[in-house]
Amino acid sequence: MKLFQRLLVAPAALGLMAPLAANADVTAVSNESDLSSEVIQARVDGVEAQIGEIMAGQFSSSTKMSGKAAFITGYVDDDAETNTDEITMEYMYQLNLNTSFTGEDNLYTRIKTGNVGDHFVDKGQNTYLSAAKGSKNTDGDQTGNLSVDKLWYQFPVGDSLQVWVGPRIENYYMLASAPSIYKPVTKQFALGGNGSAYGSSTSPGFGAAWTQQVDDPMDPRFALSVNYTSKDGASSSKGLLGDNSRNFLLTKVEYGSPRWQVSLAAAKKDGHSAKAGYDGYFHSSLASSTVGEMTAYGLRAYWRPETSGAVPSVQFGFDTASFDEATAGQAEETEGWMIGLGWKDLFIDGNSAGVAFGSEMAATDIKGGGSDPSEDNSVWEAYYTFKVNDGVSVTPAIFGSSDVSGSDKDVNGAVLLTEFRF
Known part of the structure; x- marks a missing residue:
């Protein structure tokens, strides 16, 4: 630049x-x-x-730009007797702009586009890829339009407090640290399970995170994060903190070091259904039909070895949620979990691998009695990343699920993900 x-x-x-x-x-x-x-x-x-005068009109020297492009080639077999399991090639392109005005603050802008559609952006069958991005016109066709995907401002208050505010942000960006160290291929394993506690769709919001100061950065420390987002924050008829807005309040308490951490998140969501309005994964019809106020808890824990190689890092996630306004036949309690294993420098320096498995959110208690046919669902993924050089990597991956929607259906897929970082 x-x-x-x-x-x-x-x-x-x-x-x-x-x-x-x-x-x-x-x-x-x-x-x-x-x-x-x-x-x-x-x-x-x-x-x-x-x-x-000329210099004043140029791009700010305090703005740093980076980005990545992804070529996504793969297919999904969802047991349907249709022609929707053909091999496809799609793309995602992203630019990250970070601007500092004081040397300690940051204005973050993410510009993103892509033409990913069908299976690889389908949350319902757990085949949504972490690298995927789609944009549709009013007819539902993929257009690949360029848009501002994220926009927020972050600044410190003293040595221990960070503050965020922005018109396009998600709750998990406003945390003292990430709840998960597992790098997923499919979004179902993001954030330690991407269950009920974490994962709001892009919305206006604000938050703060306090981190205990320690003499040695490798020493354990406490941290507390609190943030708020509103799906209707840009609506003049509902707005931020409105009675009819889809509000999302998240609090995370954590203790740990760079090598290990244990955390508990509590979330309160008003005006949400279990599936609509944020990026949670509730595929059971009993859970996704529940509307109203939801209280969710997310337990996370991770550990990583001192040296890379044969010993993997371990990520655990467990989520539970309760619904205050469930009616007969709807879920009152739900649960889901995941375990992820990650290897760095496996076989060859620079290469990495990952394996994850678990169960998506399903009803464990139904108002009026009964059982959820999705209660015994299972999900999994496995991948190996070849590092071609500092900017290029190639990742073959396979993934699948069974009984997620309660229809006794298996879904399996494979993808070759090529990423260019610059």
Whole structure:
């Protein structure tokens, strides 16, 4: 970015200084005395002022840009006797802009596009990829439109407190630290299970996180995060903190070090159904039909070895949720869990691998009695990432699920994910 600025500024600066250089040559040759040192200095000051104006109009030197592109090639077999299990190739493209005004704050903007559709953005059958991005027009066709995907401002208050506010943010960005160290291929394993406690869709919101100060950064410490998002925060008829808004309040308490952590999150959601309005995974019809106020808890724990290689890092997640306004036949209590194993530098330095399995959120208590046909569902994924160089990686992965929707159906898929980071 600095090189780009210099390429823009240099020609303009040379153009402004050329007349000054020409006049200096004439003075030297003719030995004229009409150009005094004061006049020359005045002209130099004028050149510097004009260069300053040019620089002011350029891209801020405090803005850093990075990005990535993903080629997604794969297929999904969902046991349906249709032609929807063909091999497809789709893409995702993302730019990250980080701007600091004080050296300690950050204005984050994420611009994103993609044409991913069908299986790889389908939450209902657990085949939504973490790298996927789709954009549709009013007819439902994938368009690949470029849009501002995330936008927020983060700044410190003292040494221990971080504050976030923004019109496009999600609750898990406003935490003292991430609840999970497992890197997923499918979104169902993000955030330690992406169950009921974490995962709000992009919304207006704000939050703060306090972290205990310790002498050694490797020492255990406490941290507390509290944040709020509203799915209807941009609506003039509902707005932030409105009585009819879909509000989401999340609190996370954690204790641990960079190598291990235990955390508990509590979430209160108003005006949500169990499936609509945020990125939780409730595929059971009994759970997804429940509407009203929900209270959810998410327990997370992880551990990573001191050295990379054969010993994997371990991630555990457990979620439970209760619904205050369930009617007969709807879920009053739900549960889900996951375990993820991750390896760094496996077989070859720079390469990595991951395996995860678990059970998606399903009803464990139904108002009026009964059982959920999805209660014994299972989900899994496995992958290996080849690091071609610092900017390119190739990841073959397989994934699947059974009985997630209660229809005794198996879903299996495979994908070859090629990522370019810059």
